[in-house]
Amino acid sequence: xxxxxxxxxxxxxxxxxxxxxxxxxxxxxxxxxxxxxxxxxxxxxxxxxxxxxxxxxxxxxxxxxxxxxxxxxxxxxxxxxxxxxxxxxxxxxxxxxxxxxxxxxxxxxxxxxxxxxxxxxxxxxxxxxxxxxxxxxxxxxxxxxxxxxxxxxxxxxxxxxxxxxxxxxxxxxxxxxxxxxxxxxxxxxxxxxxxxxxxxxxxxxxxxxxxxxxxxxxxxxxxxxxxxxxxxxxxxxxxxxxxxxxxxxxxxxxxxxxxxxxxxxxxxxxxxxxxxxxxxxxxxxxxxxxxxxxxxxxxxxxxxxxxxxxxxxxxxxxxxxxxxxxxxxxxxxxx
Amino acid sequence: xxxxxxxxxxxxxxxxxxxxxxxxxxxxxxxxxxxxxxxxxxxxxxxxxxxxxxxxxxxxxxxxxxxxxxxxxxxxxxxxxxxxxxxxxxxxxxxxxxxxxxxxxxxxxxxxxxxxxxxxxxxxxxxxxxxxxxxxxxxxxxxxxxxxxxxxxxxxxxxxxxxxxxxxxxxxxxxxxxxxxxxxxxxxxxxxxxxxxxxxxxxxxxxxxxxxxxxxxxxxxxxxxxxxxxxxxxxxxxxxxxxxxxxxxxxxxxxxxxxxxxxxxxxxxxxxxxxxxxxxxxxxxxxxxxxxxxxxxxxxxxxxxxxxxxxxxxxxxxxxxxxxxxxxxxxxxxx
Numbered sequence: 300x301x302x303x304x305x306x307x308x309x310x311x312x313x314x315x316x317x318x319x320x321x322x323x324x325x326x327x328x329x330x331x332x333x334x335x336x337x338x339x340x341x342x343x344x345x346x347x348x349x350x351x352x353x354x355x356x357x358x359x360x361x362x363x364x365x366x367x368x369x370x371x372x373x374x375x376x377x378x379x380x381x382x383x384x385x386x387x388x389x390x391x392x393x394x395x396x397x398x399x400x401x402x403x404x405x406x407x408x409x410x411x412x413x414x415x416x417x418x419x420x421x422x423x424x425x426x427x428x429x430x431x432x433x434x435x436x437x438x439x440x441x442x443x444x445x446x447x448x449x450x451x452x453x454x455x456x457x458x459x460x461x462x463x464x465x466x467x468x469x470x471x472x473x474x475x476x477x478x479x480x481x482x483x484x485x486x487x488x489x490x491x492x493x494x495x496x497x498x499x500x501x502x503x504x505x506x507x508x509x510x511x512x513x514x515x516x517x518x519x520x521x522x523x524x525x526x527x528x529x530x531x532x533x534x535x536x537x538x539x540x541x542x543x544x545x546x547x548x549x550x551x552x553x554x555x556x557x558x559x560x561x562x563x564x565x566x567x568x569x570x571x572x573x574x575x576x577x578x579x580x581x582x583x584x585x586x587x588x589x590x591x592x593x594x595x596x597x598x599x600x601x602x603x604x605x606x607x608x609x610x611x612x613x614x615x616x617x618x619x620x621x622x623x624x625x626x627x628x629x630x631x632x633x634x
Numbered sequence: 635x636x637x638x639x640x641x642x643x644x645x646x647x648x649x650x651x652x653x654x655x656x657x658x659x660x661x662x663x664x665x666x667x668x669x670x671x672x673x674x675x676x677x678x679x680x681x682x683x684x685x686x687x688x689x690x691x692x693x694x695x696x697x698x699x700x701x702x703x704x705x706x707x708x709x710x711x712x713x714x715x716x717x718x719x720x721x722x723x724x725x726x727x728x729x730x731x732x733x734x735x736x737x738x739x740x741x742x743x744x745x746x747x748x749x750x751x752x753x754x755x756x757x758x759x760x761x762x763x764x765x766x767x768x769x770x771x772x773x774x775x776x777x778x779x780x781x782x783x784x785x786x787x788x789x790x791x792x793x794x795x796x797x798x799x800x801x802x803x804x805x806x807x808x809x810x811x812x813x814x815x816x817x818x819x820x821x822x823x824x825x826x827x828x829x830x831x832x833x834x835x836x837x838x839x840x841x842x843x844x845x846x847x848x849x850x851x852x853x854x855x856x857x858x859x860x861x862x863x864x865x866x867x868x869x870x871x872x873x874x875x876x877x878x879x880x881x882x883x884x885x886x887x888x889x890x891x892x893x894x895x896x897x898x899x900x901x902x903x904x905x906x907x908x909x910x911x912x913x914x915x916x917x918x919x920x921x922x923x924x925x926x927x928x929x930x931x932x933x934x935x936x937x938x939x940x941x942x943x944x945x946x947x948x949x950x951x952x953x954x955x956x957x958x959x960x961x962x963x964x965x966x967x968x969x
Contacts, residue, residue: 358749362730368720372712381702384733388703393740395697396731398719405728414693414749520914549884549915556917579855580884580915582891 301342309338321391325608360393361603362415364429366400366422370486371518373545374576375590376421379443382596383419390604392416399429406432417603419443423454425489441602441615443595444491453606453614455598457572459492460499462588462621466541466571467503469623474631475539475567476509481526481551483544484515496543496571512537516547523547527554530566538632539567545577552581552628563630572621583627591619636677644673656726660943695728696938697750699764701735701757705821706853708880709911710925711756714778717931718754725939727751734764741767752938754778758789760824776937776950778930779826788941788949790933792907794827795834797923797956801876801906802838804958809966810874810902811844816861816886818879819850831878831906847872851882858882862889865901873967874902880912887916887963898965907956918962926954 303321307314312335319325320335327335338344363380365372372380380396387394395415399405400422406429409415416439420429423444430452433440442454470478480500486493497513504511512534516526527550530537542548548570552562560566562583570578570587578585602615638656642649647670654660655670662670673679698715700707707715715731722729730750734740735757741764744750751774755764758779765787768775777789805813815835821828832848839846847869851861862885865872877883883905887897895901897918905913905922913920937950 360749367712367716368723371709371716372707374706374709377702377707377712381706381733385703388737394733398716398729402723414695520911524914524919546911553915553917553919576855576881579859580888582888582917584859584888 301339301344303344305342306335306338306344309342310334357416357607358414359391360395360415361387361417361419361600362395362397362409363419363421363599364397364399367396367398368402369400370422371546373518375545375572375574375592378574378576378590378592379421379596379599382593383600384596386597386600390600392600392604394419394600401428403428403432406436406438409438417441417607419599419603423491425491425494439603439606439610441599441606443599446491449616451614453602453616455595455602455615455617455619457492457590457595458618458620459496459572462571463496463499463541463543464503465621465623466569466588467500467507470539470541470567470569470629471503471507473539473567473629476507476632477512477536478504478509478539478541479512479514479534479537481514481516481540481542481544481547483546484517484522486518492572493543500541516544516551518544518546520547520550520553523550523552524554524557525550527551527556527560528558530555531558531560537566539569539629541569541571543571545570545573548573548577548585549580552585556582562628564633567630567632568628575624578624578626581628586626586629587624588621589624590621594619636674636679638679640677641670641673641679644677645669692751692942693749694726695730695750696722696752696754696935697730697732697744698754698756698934699732699734702731702733703737704735705757706881708853710880710907710909710927713909713911713925713927714756714931714934717928718935719931721932721935725935727935727939729754729935736763738763738767741771741773744773752776752942754934754938758826760826760829774938774941774945776934776941778934781826784951786949788937788951790930790937790950790952790954792827792925792930793953793955794831794907797906798831798834798876798878799838800956800958801904801923802835802842805874805876805902805904805964806838806842808874808902808964811842811967812847812871813839813844813874813876814847814849814869814872816849816851816875816877816879816882818881819852819857821853827907828878835876851879851886853879853881855882855885855888858885858887859889859892860885862886862891862895863893865890866893866895872901874904874964876904876906878906880905880908883908883912883920884915887920891917897963899968902965902967903963910959913959913961916963921961921964922959923956924959925956929954 303317307317384394418440420442425447445454445456501511572590573587638652642652719729753775755777760782780789780791836846907925908922
């Protein structure tokens with residue numbers, strides 16, 4: 300069995316530096332980390348997380364809280380989890396998914412049991428009771444998303460206001476004047492990303508002197524299909540749609556096709572907060588604003604790790620915009 | 635705060651019966667359970683899992699092991715997890731998702747840390763090292779899926795052999811003689827469901843005196859789209875496809891449409907192991923054999939709970955077939 304000393308010699312660094320890398324207890328430069336990790340791989344060095352947990356009272360387990368019993372995990376949400384889990388593994392941690400939502404009494408189990416060293420919150424509401432429950436229990440945490448007032452609390456989030464505005468402006472620049480907005484029915488209005496995006500859409504419409512048309516749609520392809528089939532009848536003036544409902548997107552396109560609505564000739568569709576995975580499912584392929592899911596998953600893990608390793612530093616707070624990815628579902632309006 | 639005694643009085647049962655329901659320590663009839671749970675709701679009775687864990691050395695946490703770092707969680711896999719988590723909650727347990735795959739050293743962390751009372755395995759291989767690792771560590775577990783020889787080990791699984799055979803026979807009955815099979819590239823051949831399904835396809839083709847055409851496709855809609863676009867050129871004789879690759883299904887249909895291949899007139903498509911969620915994404919809606927995901931999630935939890943509450947009973951072993959759901963992607967071959 301290779302030891303930390305062996306790794307240190309091979310990498311040409313001190314044993315302390317190897318320990319920093321193995322235990323994530325202090326930051327080292329990327330170059331040094333790479334050298335240490337190469338040496339660990341070459342020597343077949345294996346971390347011993349159980350020993351470490353026994354030694355310092357930590358489990359090296361981080362829980363990502365996602366309310367799966369209240370909201371279906373989308374492919375994009377899976378990407379957050381997977382990238383955070385991969386980052387955790389790189390840092391010598393385990394990341395688990397814990398389905399805790401509005402059932403905050405379960406945070407007591409999690410906190411008092413000493414099962415996890417820290418927590419990442421997802422699906423954060425503007426006023427989220429989980430934040431207070433974690434703070435009261437002194438559980439280190441970071442949010443992917445953010446509350447109405449996140450001062451002093453670590454978070455990484457999508458800049459949904461900027462992205463929703465960009466969606467509107469891109470369609471307006473093509474000549475669209477009647478731009479509708481499809482949101483996820485059943486998502487409570489105080490869901491941070493949803494609330495900020497709707498508000499930005501309303502403001503953009505107002506700035507253009509146009510009405511806001513907000514259309515609810517359940518988070519399921521069947522609901523998207525049904526909306527697509529009746530869309531032209533119910534919204535005859537709309538020439539473009541912004542869609543913040545990843546579950547419904549492919550169904551919506553299928554339903555529009557069934558109803559004889561041509562995309563983009565008759566209707567432009569821009570999916571807000573989506574991924575190549577969802578966009579390539581449809582015919583034609585969706586134009587979308589890409590959710591920075593992998594980036595936010597990694598940063599979310601880094602943000603909570605910082606609470607463990609450098610609790611006195613200012614908390615990480617980062618806003619990332621979505622990135623526009625052209626597809627074949629946007630064009631100028633007819634006529 | 636309502637006590638167990640209050641609940642027992644309201645429900646008209648003994649305190650012991652309430653305890654059986656609260657702690658899942660013994661089975662009661664569904665009717666009795668319903669009466670006790672109604673009483674708990676009416677009185678606002680709250681379980682105290684922390685107290686229970688302290689009292690009996692158990693955490694009332696079950697881990698579902700899914701190798702998310704090796705294989706993308708599909709919507710159907712999410713359904714397994716969600717239904718198992720819901721069942722766990724009903725029984726007073728928490729279910730967490732732990733991304734452990736071939737990295738079995740992490741099972742030591744899980745086992746020796748005493749973090750979880752039991753484990754559900756998913757994505758089980760014919761020869762799965764996690765099974766031995768759990769057994770050696772005396773961790774109660776059940777499989778969703780099964781190894782090559784699961785004697786004595788609790789499992790619930792899809793009857794993939796029967797379902798693949800049914801898929802072939804349904805297409806053959808329509809008159810198809812050249813039926814291809816698209817599988818998930820990158821899934822190791824010893825993945826139980828995948829191996830059993832391929833084998834049944836080969837046998838069905840042989841029984842009809844027809845060749846087996848196995849086509850790999852990566853687990854992503856883009857790969858499905860690319861396959862759809864080149865399908866007719868590469869497989870000019872095929873008039874039907876069985877698809878065991880949920881990630882690729884909607885992309886495949888989109889790619890076929892792009893290439894001018896009409897479904898079902900030119901090519902029938904039958905998705906094996908899918909859900910209404912995926913099927914309603916496409917135009918036309920997919921014909922599919924429905925994965926009994928919610929049922930298996932619940933049964934999987936029951937199977938591991940039985941190991942905790944009645945370890946001397948014979949382990950639960952159950953095989954559930956997929957159920958055919960007609961869509962608009964199957965027809966007789968042309969000519």
